[in-house]
Amino acid sequence: MDLLLGFKVVLLNPINIGMLLLGSLVGALFGLLPGISVLTALSLLLPVTYGMDITPAILLMIGTYCSGIYGGSLTSILFGIPGDPQNTATTFDGYPMTRKGKASEAIGGAVVASVVGGLFSALALILFAPAIMKISLSFGPIEYFGIVFLSLSMVAVLNAESFLKGGIAVLFGLLIATVGIAPESGAPRLTFGFHELMGGIEFLPVLLGIFAVSEVLDRLRSGEADKEETALGDPSQLRVDFLSLRKWLQMKWILIRTSLLGIVFGTLPGLGATLASFFAYDIEKSLSKQEDKFGTGIVEGVVSPETANNATTGSGMILLLSLGIPGTVAAAILLETFQLHGIQTGAFFFVKETTLLNTIFAGFIIANLLLIPIAFIELKTMVRLMNVPFKVLGPIIITFCVLGAYSIRNNFLDIVVMFLAGLLGYVMIKYRYPIAVLVLGNVLGPLFENAVSRSLIITQGDYVKLFSNSYISAASISFGLLLWLVPIASFFVKRRSAGASTRHKPEQP
Amino acid sequence: MLFGNMICGIVVSLFSATLFFYLHGQSLREYGQEISPNVWPSTLAFGLMILGGLVAIQYAARLVKNGMEQKEAMDPGAKKNTLIMLAVVLITIAYIISLKIIGYLLATYLYLLVSFYLLGVKEKPKLFFLPLLMVFLYTVSFVMILYIPLPRGMGIFRTLFDFIQ
Numbered sequence: 224m225d226l227l228l229g230f231k232v233v234l235l236n237p238i239n240i241g242m243l244l245l246g247s248l249v250g251a252l253f254g255l256l257p258g259i260s261v262l263t264a265l266s267l268l269l270p271v272t273y274g275m276d277i278t279p280a281i282l283l284m285i286g287t288y289c290s291g292i293y294g295g296s297l298t299s300i301l302f303g304i305p306g307d308p309q310n311t312a313t314t315f316d317g318y319p320m321t322r323k324g325k326a327s328e329a330i331g332g333a334v335v336a337s338v339v340g341g342l343f344s345a346l347a348l349i350l351f352a353p354a355i356m357k358i359s360l361s362f363g364p365i366e367y368f369g370i371v372f373l374s375l376s377m378v379a380v381l382n383a384e385s386f387l388k389g390g391i392a393v394l395f396g397l398l399i400a401t402v403g404i405a406p407e408s409g410a411p412r413l414t415f416g417f418h419e420l421m422g423g424i425e426f427l428p429v430l431l432g433i434f435a436v437s438e439v440l441d442r443l444r445s446g447e448a449d450k451e452e453t454a455l456g457d458p459s460q461l462r463v464d465f466l467s468l469r470k471w472l473q474m475k476w477i478l479i480r481t482s483l484l485g486i487v488f489g490t491l492p493g494l495g496a497t498l499a500s501f502f503a504y505d506i507e508k509s510l511s512k513q514e515d516k517f518g519t520g521i522v523e524g525v526v527s528p529e530t531a532n533n534a535t536t537g538s539g540m541i542l543l544l545s546l547g548i549p550g551t552v553a554a555a556i557l558l559e560t561f562q563l564h565g566i567q568t569g570a571f572f573f574v575k576e577t578t579l580l581n582t583i584f585a586g587f588i589i590a591n592l593l594l595i596p597i598a599f600i601e602l603k604t605m606v607r608l609m610n611v612p613f614k615v616l617g618p619i620i621i622t623f624c625v626l627g628a629y630s631i632r633n634n635f636l637d638i639v640v641m642f643l644a645g646l647l648g649y650v651m652i653k654y655r656y657p658i659a660v661l662v663l664g665n666v667l668g669p670l671f672e673n674a675v676s677r678s679l680i681i682t683q684g685d686y687v688k689l690f691s692n693s694y695i696s697a698a699s700i701s702f703g704l705l706l707w708l709v710p711i712a713s714f715f716v717k718r719r720s721a722g723a724s725t726r727h728k729p730e731q732p
Numbered sequence: 733m734l735f736g737n738m739i740c741g742i743v744v745s746l747f748s749a750t751l752f753f754y755l756h757g758q759s760l761r762e763y764g765q766e767i768s769p770n771v772w773p774s775t776l777a778f779g780l781m782i783l784g785g786l787v788a789i790q791y792a793a794r795l796v797k798n799g800m801e802q803k804e805a806m807d808p809g810a811k812k813n814t815l816i817m818l819a820v821v822l823i824t825i826a827y828i829i830s831l832k833i834i835g836y837l838l839a840t841y842l843y844l845l846v847s848f849y850l851l852g853v854k855e856k857p858k859l860f861f862l863p864l865l866m867v868f869l870y871t872v873s874f875v876m877i878l879y880i881p882l883p884r885g886m887g888i889f890r891t892l893f894d895f896i897q
Contacts, residue, residue: 274878387790390783391744398751398776405769412769413755443817443851446809614851615858619866621824621847622840625831626870630880638828646821654733654740672772 226349229581233282233589242279243586246286247593251601253287254294256616260307261291262659263438265556266430267620269563270627277564278579282586284560288553289536289590290597292496293337296529297601300329301461309496309532312504316517316524323520327464332522333529334598335465336478340530341591343482344489344537348544349584351490356545356573364677365689367546369696369703371671374548376703377493378663386710388656396664397671399424406669407676419636426559428628428641429665433658435624436645439617441652463598466522474526477507481527485534490541492550492663496532503531537587544568544580548667552659555666734795741788748780819850835885835893841867 233239246268253264264287272280295306296313303318305311313333320329362370375397379389402413403423414420471478481503488499507527508517517524539551547569549555561568566576573580628641651658682688690697755770755777827843844863853859874880884893 271873271878274880385787385790387783387787391780391787394776394780394783395744398773398780401773401776405772408769410769412773413751440817440821443820444813446813614853615848615862617851618820618844618847621820622827622843622866622870625824625828626836626840626874626882629831629882630874630878633881635828635832638831642824642828650740654737656740675772 225577225581226584228578229583229585230589232278232578232582233585236278238279239282239582240589242275242283243286243590244593246283246288247290247590247597248286248600250287250290250292251294251597254291254306254310255297255601256306260434260438261288261294262552262556263435263620264291265553266427266434267623267627269427269430269556269559270630272560273563273630277561277566278582280560280564281557281579281583284557285583285586286590286593288557289341289533289587290594292533292536293333293341293529293594293597294601296333296337296525297330300326300333300525309500309535310528311497312500312528313525315504315528316520316522319518319520320522320525325520325522327462328466328522329525330461330598330602331464331466332525334463334594335471336526336529337533338591338594339478340482340485340533341536341594342588344486344534345584345587345591346537347486347490347534348537348540348587351538352541352544353573355541356570359546360570362546362695363693364674364681365693366695366699367670368674368678368689369693369699370546371548371667371674373699373703373706374492374542374550375664375667375671376706377491378550378660379493379657380706380710381493381498384655386707389660390707392651392657392660393664396661396666397668399429399661399665400668401672406673417636419634424640425631425637426665427563427631428637429644430556430559430662431624431628432641432644432646433648433651433662435620436641437648437652437658439620440645440649442613443617444649461602463602470522474523477523477526478530480510481507481530482534485531486538488531489535489538490550492542492548494535495539495551496535499531499535500528503527533591536591540583540587544572544583545570547572547670549663552662555663558666734791734798738788738791738795741784741786741791744784745781745788746784748777748784752777752781816851820847823847823850831883833886834889836870836882837867837893838885838889839883840870 233243249264249268250261254261265284268283268287272283275283291307292309295310296317298304298306299310299313300317301321303314303321305314317329317333320326375393379393380386381389400423402420404410404421405412411421484503484506485496485499488494488502489496504517504524504527507523508514511517511523513521513523535551539549539554540557542548542550543554543558545568547558547567549558558568566572566579624641624645625638628637629635631637648658650656651661678689679686682692690700752774755774823843823846827839830839830842833839841863844866845859848859848862853862870882874882884890
C-alpha cells in the first residue's frame, strides 16, 4: 500500500483536488438545506460523473459524502432543525447552546468532532479493508450468499418501523433487479416485450426518482412551497470557536469511544450514521458525570453525535471495497460510480487498481481535513443560500433529475423509470416504507441472485449444505434468520400477554 | 393512515400474485436440476405476496379493533398542498412527453416558468429570467462541458434548437 502515492495523485493534480473541493462545497450545501439529504446530492452528482475519469469522479463523491454528513450540523445548532437525519441528535444540545449565546462554541465543537471522527474512520478503512479483502479471497458463492442474506436482513429489519414493511421493501428492490437478461440462462425476464428493458433497469434513474423526486413531492404536499424566505439574521455575527486544547483533552475519551462506535455502525450493513449518532449521544450521556446537563446545552452533547456520524463515512466503505457489498445507500451510490466506469470492487480491485485505492484512502483523509475551511465558508456564505425558497428549488431539482436520467444512455425510458420511481418513493414515504432498503435490495440483487443460484448448484439443491459446508455462511444465515424471528416472536409474546391481561381483568358488576 | 396502509398491503399482494402467475411460478426443487430464469423472480413475487397479505391483515385487524378511522375533514391548507403536488405531477408528465417533441431548451424553460407560477413565484424577473438562467446552466454543464446530447425535439423545434446552438 502506498498512501503517499495517493496523496500525490490528489494534491498534485489540479482536477483531482478541484473535484474534492467542489464535492466538499456541494456536500456542505446539501447537508445544510433541511429536507434535502446528502443522498440526494450524491444521486444528483452521479450523472455528472459519467463524463469524467474515475479518479476525479470518486473524489467528487467522497468530498460530497464527508462534507454532507457534517453539513447539516449547522442548521441543527443554529435553528434546531436537523439538515439531515444524522444531525438530529446534534439538536439536543446544539440548539440550547445557541439559545445560551454559545453558538460559536457549538459550531467549533461540531467541526473538530467531525474531523476527528472522519479521520478515525479513514484510518479504519486503510487498516481493515485490505485485511477483510484477504479473508474474502477464501469466500465462495456459499459464503457470499450468507453474508448478503445477513446484510439484507439487517438492513430490512433494523431500518423499518415494521419488519413486514422492511421485508416488502427489500424483496421489491431484489425484484426490480431481476428485470432484463437472466444471468445463468441468458433468457429475457420481465421485459414485457420492451427491448429497452433487455439491459435491465438502470440504477441511477431509480435512485434519482426514489430520493430526489419523491422528496420534492413530499415537501410540496407538506406545504414547503408556501413558505417564504426564512429570516436568518446577520450571519456575519457568527464565527467558529474551536475551543481550547485543554477542553479537547478533557473530551478525549468521548472522541475515542464515539469514533469506535461510529466505525462499527458504519461497517455493519443497515446501521449507518443516524443510528450511530443517537447511540453515541445516549451512551455518552449515561457515562457522563454531568448526565443531568445533557440536553441543556453542553458541548459534549454536540461532540458525541457529530464524531459518531462522521466516523461512519470511511468505515462504510470497508465492505464495499473489500467484498463489493455496500452496507449503506451512500456506499451503494459510490458502488454505482465505480460500475459506471467499468470498475468492480472486491479482491480484484486491490490487485488491479492500487493507485485508485490509495487515492481513495488519501481522498478520505483530505476530505475530512477540508471540513475546517468548509465550516468557515459554510457559515459566511452558504447560510444565505438557505433563503432560496423551496418553490424555486423544487422544480429545479425535478428538471435536473429528468435531464440527469436521460443523460445515462439518451433513452426516454430512463426518464419514465425515474418518474415512476419518484411516485413509488412518495407513496413509500407517506406509508412509512423504508426507501433506503429498497435501494440496497436493488443494488445487492444481482450479487444475491448469483450467489443463490451458484450455491444451490454446488450443493445440488440441498439447502442443509448451505449451513454445513461453510461456518461463515452458517453463522451469517443463522444470525439473519434470528433477526427475522425476533420481531415475529415478540409479536406473539405481546399478543399473549395482552390476552392474559384481558382474561384477568375483574368483571364489572 | 390505517386504511391507506391496508390498501397498500392489498395492492402489493395483488400485484405480486399477478406477477407470480405471469411468471408461471415453478417449484424451487428445480434448482440444481435445470434452472429456469423465472424461478428467482417467482420466489420473490411469492414472498411479496405473503408479506403484502400479512400487512393487509395486520392493518385490517387494527381497523376492526379501533373502529373505522374518523376521517377528519382535511383542512383547506392540506387540501391545497395536495392539489399543488398533483398539479406538479401532471405538469412533470407533460414536460417529459414534450421533451421529445419540442426539445429540452423550450420544454425546460416552459416547465420551470409554469411550475414557478403555480407554486407562487410572483416577481416577474424571477419568473421569466430564472428559467432562462437554468436552461443556460444545463446547456453549459451537460452539453458543452460533459458532451452529453440532450433532446433536440422534432421538426421546426429541432431547426430552432440547431439555430440557437
